[in-house]
Structure formats: C-alpha cells, structure tokens
Amino acid sequence: MPAISFQSVSKTYAGSKGGNSPFRALDDVSFDIAEGEFFGLLGPNGAGKTSLISILAGLSRASSGRVAVHGHDVQGDFAEARRKLGVVPQELVFDPFFNVREALRIQSGYFGVRNNDAWIDELLESLGLADKAQSNMRQLSGGMKRRVLVAQALVHRPPVIVLDEPTAGVDVELRQTLWQFIARLNKQGHTVLLTTHYLEEAEALCTRIGMLKQGRMVALAETSELLRSASSNVLRFKVDRELPPALALTARVTGRIVQLPAQGALEIEQYLAAVRQAGLTVEDVEIRKADLEDVFLQVMAAERNPTAPMALTA
Structure with missing residues (x-):
C-alpha cells in the first residue's frame, strides 16, 4: 500500500462573476509515493503544487479523482487520513496567545495525544527551540516561527510529512538543522513529500522527483535517472x-x-x-x-517547444 496515492486528480476553479472562464489548476494527475520515500514535487509558480497539497491535506476538494493517505480516503475517511499526515505550510500561521510549549501541547490535543512532553522536548531540542519553549509566539523571529510550524506538524508523530516550501526565506542554519532532522526521520521510516524552489535541496534529499507544469505531471522518475537524462x-x-x-x-x-x-x-x-x-x-x-536545475529547465522548455527533448515519466 502506498503512503500517498493520487488517482486521476483534477481541480477546476470557477470563473468570477465578471466573466473570467474557469481555471483548471490540476489536470488528471496520477502518481503514488511509497512508504519511506523522500519525494520531491517541483514546478514553476502556478503549476498546481499548492492545489495538490491542499487537496491532500483536506483543505480543498478535488473536482474529480481520489487521494488517499495509507489507504484512507482524504474525504471519505478524513479523520484517519489527517492523523497520518503532518503538513508544514508555506505561510507563517501561529496563535499569538500561547508560548511555544503550550502551542505544541494544544496541537497534540487536537489529535488526542496525551502525555506527550517527552516527544515535545525532543522536537524542541532537535529544531533548536529548547531555549524558546517559554517564549510567546509573537516574540519569535520568522525563522523561529518556521521551526515551530515544523514541530507542530510532527507533534503527533505522523508517518507522512508534507513540507511545502519549508525553507523559503530562512537562514542557512535553519536549513541545515531542518534537513538533518527530517533526513533522520526519513531514515526511521517516515515518508516525506517536499515542494521547493531550491532545486539543490531536492537533488540532495529526494530519491524521486515529479515535475508539474500547468497542472499536468510532465516528468516523474528517480532523481538519478533524471540527472542521467540531461543531454x-x-x-x-x-x-x-x-x-x-x-x-x-x-x-x-x-x-x-x-x-x-x-x-x-x-x-x-x-x-x-x-x-x-x-x-x-x-x-x-x-x-x-548538468544538475537538477538544468534538467528542470530542459523539461519545462520541452513543454513549450515540441522539438525539444521530451520529459521523462516512469
């Protein structure tokens, strides 16, 4: 059973009352992510990455198709699907009324997890937040808030971790801390789905890559195979x-x-x-x-120019 399964997923947004035509953000996207895999989902802005993750997280409904987490349909069996999933969003979302430890305890409670302080302590230590545990969320820098978002996504020990642009606008120290911790979790068996515009990160971390372009999957292959395909x-x-x-x-x-x-x-x-x-x-x-950025540009160019090398799929 795959950790994540997307089957013929499409998403169309209705046009505005002003006369804009409907916008098709996802067009029949199908792929699976195996348990324990570190998968990279890449694409230019507007490619459909966030729409796909929103559907996976239950924040949006697909117009057609099915999405499942460990076999649990994200709509029909949403409670169990969400227990299996930890999502780190792009946006810095936080509750200004609690300190860091309180925020993590409350997040644990959302999933019915009691007596979770030992794991919370490990998260705080691993993400460099131990000295900020009693700080109010409003007092934290943007990078520290990002670390708390990661901790909140992991506090219920989900087997599947989704990282949506987790290092956008953060410093080098946080990137290194985050990737060391996430790589450790992946080695322990956690499945990781990463979206990023830092392609050197995807090349170093991900065992398999999918590339979206205008809502369609235009490349899907092992990272090593994509690199070998560079012409x-x-x-x-x-x-x-x-x-x-x-x-x-x-x-x-x-x-x-x-x-x-x-x-x-x-x-x-x-x-x-x-x-x-x-x-x-x-x-x-x-x-x-050639590196992954060269391959990415080649694949995107092939979609614009029929005479360019075709994208890989596997």
Missing part, C-alpha cells in the same frame, strides 16, 4: 559585459555568471570563440555536469 554538460564562465543576442537566447545568466548547455568540445570552443569575437573578457571558465 549535455554545462559551460560556466564570467563576462564583463552583456552577451551577444544569439548566445543570450540559450544562456542562463545570473549577474556576471553565464551558463550554456554544451554537447561536446567543439560546441564549447564555438561558444568561447563567439564571446571573444564580441570583445568580451572571459574569466573563471569551467565545465560541469
């Missing part, structure tokens, strides 16, 4: 001015750093020759293997 290496260098228009069309540019997909030595030399002919100074030249 090229990447030429990376720095320049002192803007690239010629012909090169800029295919380049990924971040400030002075330019990255270009390169099939082989001849193409690399052609790129460098074009840059030199444009009178640009090239620094810090290197060639690297």
